[in-house]
Amino acid sequence: MSSSLFHRAVIGTMPYVPRPLIWRFSRRYIAGTHLQDACKTVEQVNAAGCTGTIDVLGEDSTSEEQVVAAVDLYLQTIREIHSASLDCGVSVKLSEMGLRFSVARCREAMLVLLAAAREHGLFVRIDMEDSSVTSPTLEIYRDFRTQFDNVGIVIQSCLRRSEQDVAxxxxxxPTDVRLCKGIYVEPEEIAFCDADEIRDSFSELLEQLFAGGARRVGIATHDPILVTRAEDLIGTMGVEKDRYEFQMLLGVAGTLRRKLVAKGHPLRVYVPFGELWYNYSIRRLRENPHIVGHIIKNLFTHH
Ligand SMILES: Cc1cc2nc3c(=O)[nH]c(=O)nc-3n(C[C@H](O)[C@H](O)[C@H](O)COP(=O)(O)OP(=O)(O)OC[C@H]3O[C@@H](n4cnc5c(N)ncnc54)[C@H](O)[C@@H]3O)c2cc1C
Known part of the structure; x- marks a missing residue:
């Protein structure tokens, strides 16, 4: 069996891997289960010369109670970031705010969050989820950016539609975009599936955003090839430091992160926390090139 087939076969067994084992492997990607854990992590991130964005883990809310709880925790987070004087914003998934069961409820929840964030001088990034919600997510962003200047969106370079969306x-x-490859598995009709095509799309979108006057671009990747291409582009286009930042996930590519900071590039770290860590963890573990061996080894040595 080829190594990528083997990798995929092991990834397919993840739902059967005991949760405590998933928690142990995904611990590096998550600040903890409490807000205090996230704030402590952001303090360290700030001390290392980076800004942060806190994600209250959760997605696909199916009830009013879940939305109320999520909004409440985000409001606490916003107040805490402010009172601890952290250099940090928040990242929010619209499905956590009820997008899948009521667009109106989701808008109402976002209005509350955006107003609270603005009052405390904080930036809110709307994360992008799978392609079933790309259009409503962009629509909500377009509406809110006319009322708020502290909101941004995410564009995924794997989607064929992204060039048009960016245009x-x-x-x-005013356009504030985090550009990433996209984590969700999408059908070939709407998404590039080849790694080089996704990379090329990323570089083209980045140039399109800079050339088209985007207010700020978050270059969210740990891919050394894309990082080098982005640095080259920033140099040749003379992009000022207030118009871009690199962005990386907690627990990923620490060495590359430190190198970029040492060169003087702005860099933001995505810091997730919360009880609802399982789905996020599975997505991170799927992307970890070294995880297969570790999981196999632990399954056989601990059970
Ligand atoms: C700040 C930030 C926010 C994001 N927000 C979104 C979003 O809103 N919507 C969305 O769809 N996607 C989001 N993503 C995820 C993104 O789409 C990619 O899935 C993810 O960044 C992996 O792609 P990559 O560009 O880093 O390249 P890859 O080729 O996947 O990774 C490059 C290298 O990074 C290292 N690496 C990557 N992932 C891991 C890991 N889990 N563990 C260990 N090493 C790893 C490896 O060395 C790997 O070879 C976000 C990513 C970042 C950094």
Missing amino acids: ELLASG
């Missing part, structure tokens, strides 16, 4: 965003108002 429309740039043509219709």
Whole structure:
């Protein structure tokens, strides 16, 4: 069996891996289960010369109670970031705010969060989820950016539609984008599936965003090839430091992160916390090139 087939076969067994084992392997990607854990991590991130963005873990809310709880925890997070004087914003998934069961409820929840964040001088990034919600997510961003200047969106370079989406965003108002490859598995009709195509799309979108006057671009990748291409582009286009930042996930590519900071690039670290860590962890573990061996080894040595 080829190593990538083997990798995929092991990834397929993840739902059967005991939760405590998943927790142990995903611990490096998550600040902890409490807000205090996230704030402590951001303090360290700030001390290392980076800014932060806190994600209250959770997605696909199916009830009013879940939305109320999520909004409440985000409001606590916003207040805590402010009172601890952390250099940090928040990242939010619209499905956590009820997008999948009521667009109106989701908008209401976002209005509350954006107003609280603005009052405390904080930036809110709307994370991008799978392609079933790309259009409503962009629509909500477009509406809110006319009322709030502390909100940004995410564009995924794996999606074929992204060039058009970026063109429309740039043509219709101030645009603050985090650019990433995209984590969700999407059908070939709508997404590039080849790694080089996804990379090329990323580089083209980055140039399109800089050239089109995006207010700020978050370059969210740990891929050394893309990081080098981005550095080259920033140099040749003379992009000022207030118009871009690199962004990386907690627990990933620490060495590359430190190198970029040492060169003087702005860098933000994504810091997730919360009880609802399972789905996020599975997505991170799937992307970890070294995880297969570790999981196999632990399954056989601890059970
Ligand atoms: C700040 C931030 C925010 C993001 N927000 C979103 C979002 O809103 N929506 C969305 O769809 N996606 C989001 N992503 C995820 C993104 O789409 C990619 O899935 C993820 O970043 C992996 O792609 P990569 O560009 O780092 O390249 P890859 O080729 O996947 O990784 C490059 C190298 O990074 C290292 N690496 C990557 N992942 C791991 C890992 N889990 N463990 C250990 N090493 C690893 C490896 O050395 C790997 O070879 C976000 C990513 C970042 C950094």
